[in-house]
Amino acid sequence: MSARSAIGSMMAATLVSRGLGFLRAILLVAAIGGTSAAVGGQTFENANSAPTYLFALIAGGVLGAVLVPQIVRNLHGGPTGQENTDRLLTVVLLGGALATVVLTLCAPGIVWIFATGWSAEWRDLATSMAYWCLPQIFFLIAFAVLSQILNARGVFGAPAWAPAISNLVGIGGILVFLALLPSGRGDADTWTPGMVAVLCGSATLAIAIQALLLLVPLRRIGFRVRFRWGFTGLGQTSTLAAWTFLGVVAGQAAYLVTSNVASNAGKTLKILGIDGPSLNSLSIAYLLMLVPHGIVTVSVTTALYTRMSAAAARKDLAEIGALSQRATKPVAYVSIAATAVFVVLGPLITQVLFGSPIIGHVLQVLAIGLVGFSQAYVLNRTSFALQDARGPFVTQLVIAGISTIGSLLALLLPPELTVIGIAAGIALANYAGWVTAHLMLRRMLQKHGQLPAGGPGALLVAARLLAAVFVSIGGGAAIVSCIGTPTGFLSQVALLATAGIGVVALFVAVNWILGDRTLDPWHG
Structure with missing residues (x-):
């Protein structure tokens, strides 16, 4: 499959998956709330996000960084390469299973770490949810391993479509919750074991099915998981894994601070009777912000990553630089256009989706850092x-x-602005990360005698994009200001569609007038 076909397939799958993810988020907010007003929404966010962050800590970054390049190299290593792949998978899968069991048993401590300022009643509810959610860790690891194997073999469709099926299962669980159980928007003492089991059990079932679905395409390509003991041939892999693990540790340490600050702000707002942004609001805003990143950035990069790894195995640094440059331009184009839409329409988007503009205010600030986040990726x-x-x-x-x-600086703000302050810090951090990633990669390429692309051409591209984003934000803001925010749902949808099309059209038109041809068909 060509890079263009692979990217198209992944973008279609991701678009469907993100659409279903939106529906799931809408239903989840309807069931348990999405701001500080809902105890269930806050405790479920704590319990259900813990597996994701613990997965990232123990395996996520390592698997994404290590498996594809290593497996691509092993494909050319004959029987020895296959044995090295078997040993790598054995270590990851069995180690992941053991870690999942241990971490599930530590659920009370994990909940406390992520929300030290909560009351015992809130922590008890979150802990009961966490016992159901933490087994997701193993299935997240399994999905990462199996999808990376498929990607290394040039199979991209199945790993891209599996999350869509997972979202359907999650949606089914929430619909059962809404139809058969009491409202999850009450206080902690209104939650029953059955409510916890349906909500959290269906969330874990969705992740399990996502991983198990990949066994079908693996069987079709003739791959079998063979458990092989030992660490022979994993020396380079372990070195890469060590650096990656340290990076993930830094990221998770930062999230611990963010989680506690945002959780405490949500608790304070609940006590004060103020409906404002809390940790679950930040999480939902992040989900919205990552839609264009997931559809375009991840799809483009995943398709080209295998080719980059193959070029690295041939020591073809010029090809690696060209492929990286090929990815960065469309990624910048889409992420900056999305930033304009989110900055202008963030509150209206969440008003239409969730019936509240509160999450949208967080989205507006987070989105400012989207281009930095995607470029660093x-x-x-x-x-x-x-x-x-x-x-x-x-x-x-x-x-x-x-x-x-x-x-930490957000602690100095009033509680209703704390999460907004956290979002501003994240946006700034993403730009700093982009600059750092650029400098580190440039240093690496120069060390091997390869001059990275850039110069006046890159500055011209940046100037065009900046001009377009300022014009589109100004135009979109003018549309919203002239029309005002209507009260009826259909009128709000109409305004969202009109202003959204206007922002995107202005962005595309200004870029085109200034000579940008990113939207022209490209071949891979």
Whole structure:
């Protein structure tokens, strides 16, 4: 499959998956709330996000950075390469199973770590949810392993479509909750074991099905998981994994600070009777912000990552630089256009989706850092293809440090602005991460005698994009200001569609007038 076909397939799958994810988020907010007013929404966010962050800590970053380049190299290593792949998968899968059991047993401590300021009643509810949610860790690891194997073999469709099926299962669970159980918007003492089991059990079932679905395409390509003991041939892998793990540790340490600050703000607002942004609001805003990143950035980079890894195995640095440059331009185009839409229409988007503009105010601030987040992602993947994990580690350290400082400074703000302050720190950190990733990759390429692309051409592209984003934000704001925010749902949808089309059209038109041709068909 060509890169263009692979990217198209993944973008379609991701678009469907994100659409279903939106529906799931809408139903979840309807069931348990999405701001500080709902105890269930806050405790479920604590319990259900813990598996994701613990997965990232123990395996997520390592698997994404290490598996594809290593498996691509092993494909050309004959029987020895296959044995090394078997040993790598054995260590990851069995180690992940053991870690999942231990972490599930530690649910009370994990809940406390992520929300030290909560009352015992809130922590008890979150802990009962966490016992159901933490087994997701193993299935997240399994999905990451199996999808990376498929990607290394050039199979991209199945890993991209599996999350869509997972979202359907999650939606089904929430619909059962809404139809058969009491409202989850009450206080902690209104939650029953049955409510916890249906909500959290269906969330874990969705992740399990997402992983198990990949066994079908693996069987079709003739791959079998063979458990093989030992660490022979994993020396380079372990070195890369160590650097990657340190970067993930830095990121998770920063999230611990963010989680506690945001959780305490949500608790305070609940006590004061103020409906404002809390940790679950930040999480939902992040989900919205990552839609264009998931559809375009991840799709483009995933399709080119295997080719970068193959070029690195051939020591073709010029090809790696060209592929990285090929990814960064469309990623910048889409992420900046999305930023304009989110900055202008964030509150209206969440008013239409969730019946409240509160989450949208957080989205407006988070979105400012979207382009930095996406560009750093592409550059770090390029470094990983070169089997350089030190650069991404430094990048993650910078992002973690600045976002931590931002969260701590947010403590100085009133509780209704605390999460907004956290979002501002994250946005700034993403730009600092982009600059750091660029400098580290440039240093790496120059070390091997390859001059990275850039110069006046890159500055011209940046100038065009900046001009377009300012014009589109100004035009979109003028449309919203002239029309005003209507009260009826259909009128709000109409305004959202009109202003959204206007912002995007202005962005595309200004870029086109200034000579940008990013939207022209490209071949891969």
